[in-house]
Amino acid sequence: NAGVTQTPKFRVLKTGQSMTLLCAQDMNHEYMYWYRQDPGMGLRLIHYSVGEGTTAKGEVPDGYNVSRLKKQNFLLGLESAAPSQTSVYFCASSYFPDRGRPPQHFGDGTRLSIL
């Protein structure tokens, strides 16, 4: 059982280039999330999805787009990368919450550098 898998693990981009980060989960979770983690800070939510075909903005959505065409996959896109987007990106997933928020399961991150 792989859990949450992020691809790629590392990437270096030049300013203005575009790329897509892939997140795949095999736990049949309804909810999926994209976060970024910067030095000295906790995780900040970029976008999230509560089900296949749905997405919503989080705390820091500018400069990013997402898509959830299949329940198991959540894609994060950078259309025109900027140095300020240098960060570690984490994907997480969880079941639909009922009496509270079940724990989120995290991937191991994608380390992205924008030159």
Next chain:
Amino acid sequence: SQQGEEDPQALSIQEGENATMNCSYKTSINNLQWYRQNSGRGLVHLILIRSNEREKHSGRLRVTLDTSKKSSSLLITASRAADTASYFCATDRGGSARQLTFGSGTQLTVLP
């Protein structure tokens, strides 16, 4: 903006000692969760405490929640070198928010 703030930012202790980390937050919450992050890895859920609970235990972990002070603490007893990691609190405000807000974390180093 960060909902939770952890204190201290860094903590270094000897193996066998207890480690206490504190988290303060700003708004009312549905529950508060603690996560652990080993270097270069993703976050792993440790424990969840609901707003109507005051204390919760899980193995060597003890979490307290004081909603009147908007604060929580995580105690790790009899620490081990393998407990070396960053620890984050995350608040869930419930309702339609459907998201966790993470603090900036405490870096715990347990010396053998």
